[in-house]
Amino acid sequence: MPSYHTLGKIPHKRHTQFRKPDGTLYAEELVSTEGFSSLYSLVYHTYPPTMVKELGEPYSVAPKIAREKHLKHTSLMGFNIEPADDYLQSRKPVLVNNDLHISLAAPRKSMTDYFYKNSQADEVVFIHEGTGALKTGFGNIKFAYGDYLIIPRGTIYQIEFDTEANRLFIVESFSPIRSPKRYLNSYGQLMEHAPYCERDIRQPENLQTNDEKGDFKILIKKQGLIYPYIYGTHPFDFVGWDGFHYPWAFSIHDFEPITGRLHQPPPVHQTFEGNNFVICSFVPRKFDYHPLSIPAPYNHSNVDSDEVLYYVDGDFTSRKSVVKGQITLHPGGIPHGPAPGSVERSIGKESTNELAVMIDPFHPLMITEDAVKIEDENYYKSWIS
Structure with missing residues (x-):
């Protein structure tokens, strides 16, 4: 979970007069989640954030479902x-349900002529290939592999790439993305046994x-539609802000694995959570390190959940035939396990x-038309010796 952070200039007390050098008021905006009962930040704009000059026709980006049940x-x-x-x-989008959408992306160019705002979901963008900067009114965050x-x-954000070969794995969550509750104390601080801590979290810089x-064109996503808006002022006109609601970054390379004498179950790898799903x-x-331990994972019957694995890099204990960027989906209701010979x-x-x-x-996750185009149709037979 992000902790309190502030950048730029803010007044001593909230909801009080905060004036520009010319004597006019800065525009205060409360950015709040779940009404007024969850994380929020107070933002101070050079101009009111409401100056809409034109509206375009919305268009659909909703996933097209190929297999709803499988x-x-x-x-x-x-x-x-x-x-x-x-x-x-x-x-x-390749795998979707009412809690989250999982998408793949390979953009070649930076966002230069528009800004984007997802108003229906938190986004977790995993950088598989590429470098650059996430640019927002809150400040900028440099990113790289992992x-x-x-x-x-x-x-509202823009992504500026330094590279043309970029590969992204994206999760849209229709509930807030959080650190696992079992790693937080009653004050919201990550505890000593957590696999990462606050110093691993990178906050926005260089407001x-x-x-x-x-x-200024801002494309706003809401209920599966993109609404083109033209605003009269730059969306990154923040002079200052403070609070708990802002973008942040965490590197998978800073995740400290929890190991044991015998094989540890997947929850030890948990990194984030949303309602009805976890990210590991x-x-x-x-x-x-037990003398008779078997490092390969045991066979597992998914009874209550699907399991999605996105392969990033390295050698995998459970299966030799995987490649970078491969996604496996093991649906709830049938067992899966290590490939023949892996144990x-x-x-x-x-x-x-x-x-x-x-x-x-x-x-359960539904499979989209975009997913079917890149499917290995014989994967389900891969456990036959």
Whole structure:
């Protein structure tokens, strides 16, 4: 969870007069979540954030469902998603339910002629390939391979890439993204046994006040539609802000694995959570140290949840045939486990270099048309010796 943070200039007391050098008032805005009962920040704008000059026709970006109900182990070759110049056009939803949407993206160019705001979901953007900066009114965050960018709903942003070859794994959460409750004390601080701490969280820096009038296109997502707005002032006109609601970053390389004498269950890898799903990070780590331990994961019957694994890099104990960007979906209701030969091969090994992101949703995922295009149709047979 992000802690209290502030950048720029703010008045001594909230909801009081805060004037520009010319004597006119800055515009105060409360950015709040779940009404007035959850995280919020107070933002001070050069101009009121309400100056709409024009509205365009909304258009749909809702996922197109190919298989609403299914019971089949599924594999998607994520790097087969074709690159596209535009950031939003490159985003392809592949697995979705009412709690979250999972998308893949391969944008080649930076967002230069528009800004984007997701008003329906928090976004977790995992950087698989590429470098650049997330730019917002709250400040900027540089990113690189392995970074999770957590962008709260309602945040207007641009992504500026340094590279053309960019690969992103994106989770849209229709509930707030949080650190796991079991790692937080009653004051909201990450505890000593947590696999990361506050110093690992990167907050926005280098707030730049854009005092500009003109025509500024902001594409706003709401209920599966994109609404084109033209505002009369630059959206990054913050002179200052403070609070708990802002974008932040965490690197998967800063996740400290929890290991044990025997094989540890997947919840030890949990990194974030939303309502009805969790996000986990599998990172390089020492294997179990019982003299008779079996490092490979045991067979597991998913009874109450699906399991999604996004392979990032390294060698995987449970399966040799995976490639970068591959997604496996093991639906609830049938067991899955290590590939043939993996159990014996793992015995005696002391460590693994695997890197992966796992998502366990507690409601079934639907498979989209974009997913079917990159599906390995024979994956379900891969447990036959």
